[in-house]
Amino acid sequence: MRVTESSISTRVLNNLQNNVSRGGDIQQRLSSGKQLTRPSDSPAGTASALSLRSDLRTQEQYIRNADDGLGWVGTIDTALTSANSQVGRARELVLQGMSSGSGGAQGARIALASEVENIRAALIGVANTTYLGRPVFAGAASGSVAYNADGTYAGQGGEVIRTIGDNTQIAVNSDGEKVFGRGNNQLFKVLADITANLKDNPAALVDDLTRLDTAIASMQTEIADVGSRYNRVTQMRDTADSRILSLKTQLSDIEDIDLPMTITELTLQQTAYQAALAATAKVVQPSLVDFLK
Numbered sequence: 001m002r003v004t005e006s007s008i009s010t011r012v013l014n015n016l017q018n019n020v021s022r023g024g025d026i027q028q029r030l031s032s033g034k035q036l037t038r039p040s041d042s043p044a045g046t047a048s049a050l051s052l053r054s055d056l057r058t059q060e061q062y063i064r065n066a067d068d069g070l071g072w073v074g075t076i077d078t079a080l081t082s083a084n085s086q087v088g089r090a091r092e093l094v095l096q097g098m099s100s101g102s103g104g105a106q107g108a109r110i111a112l113a114s115e116v117e118n119i120r121a122a123l124i125g126v127a128n129t130t131y132l133g134r135p136v137f138a139g140a141a142s143g144s145v146a147y148n149a150d151g152t153y154a155g156q157g158g159e160v161i162r163t164i165g166d167n168t169q170i171a172v173n174s175d176g177e178k179v180f181g182r183g184n185n186q187l188f189k190v191l192a193d194i195t196a197n198l199k200d201n202p203a204a205l206v207d208d209l210t211r212l213d214t215a216i217a218s219m220q221t222e223i224a225d226v227g228s229r230y231n232r233v234t235q236m237r238d239t240a241d242s243r244i245l246s247l248k249t250q251l252s253d254i255e256d257i258d259l260p261m262t263i264t265e266l267t268l269q270q271t272a273y274q275a276a277l278a279a280t281a282k283v284v285q286p287s288l289v290d291f292l293k
Contacts, residue, residue: 045254052251059240059247062164066237069162072172073230076136079129080179080223086126087216090119090191094212097198098205106199113198120191124151127180127188134160137176146176151188153177164236170229179222180215187215 093112127137127147138146140158148154159171180187190211197204 049251049254052247052254056244056247056251059244062240063237063244065162066164066233066240069164069170069172069233070230070237072131072136072160072162073226073233075129075131076174077223077226077230079126079136080174080219080226083123083126084216084219084223086119086123087187087212087219090116090194091209091212091216093119094194094198094205094209097194097202098209109198109202113195116191116198117195120151120188120195123180123191124149124188127176137174137179139173139175147180147188151186151192153182162233164233165239168236170233172229172233174222174226179219181218185211185214187212187219190215 097112128145135146138155141155146155160173194208
């Protein structure tokens with residue numbers, strides 16, 4: 001097969017062009033910092049990256065849900081801690097009223113009744129605590145209050161649910177009737193009866209104290225439950241954080257370049273290109289002038 005100057009030049013130019021193309025690809029990766037700039041760079045890697053990004057968005061949503069849940073549960077915890085302190089004070093007042101007897105200490109009992117009445121009003125305010133405009137003790141109700149001014153329940157049953165992990169959901173609200181009781185043992189009714197009995201019927205305070213202790217027990221049970229839910233949401237948020245870190249590491253392994261290796265590869269490619277140019281200069285030397293000599 002006859003090898004002509006034209007064929008040599010064509011092959012040499014093609015090889016040089018391939019060298020330039022490879023150098024351009026390396027420079028593109030180096031400037032972008034990414035191994036994958038289009039799906040054709042690595043179809044399998046692109047599929048893996050898309051899957052990891054989907055998982056990453058899911059975990060980020062879990063964190064947003066957990067943050068919202070912590071806001072709800074933290075608000076409830078603060079409200080119940082305040083309510084528990086005030087109910088404890090009401091119990092002390094009942095004990096003082098029982099110690100006053102039914103003799104000439106009516107004036108003192110009236111003063112105690114006034115303080116209990118104020119505690120009741122304050123507790124109704126606590127029971128109407130809201131988070132982002134929604135009462136946290138109203139169940140799934142969308143109204144503005146959980147309890148009316150007279151102490152009647154204005155909420156409804158149901159739970160406000162947040163998804164905080166794979167197949168993991170948690171209620172972030174509290175049922176007011178579960179916290180403050182219902183019927184004859186409802187906290188606000190008990191406090192209203194205590195107020196009346198301190199004024200007119202101190203003998204009934206013994207039964208009132210029993211009912212109040214029942215209401216306090218219900219509240220303290222809910223405080224413990226809220227604390228456990230807060231811890232669970234916190235743990236799930238930490239799990240999502242750890243998962244995000246792992247996913248980002250895996251995604252970086254697929255998409256990002258190895259900077260030292262890429263720089264070395266570019267240097268080698270530039271050296272190879274310069275060597276190819278030098279070799280080409282020596283191989284394709286004859287010209288028309290050379291043939292005319």
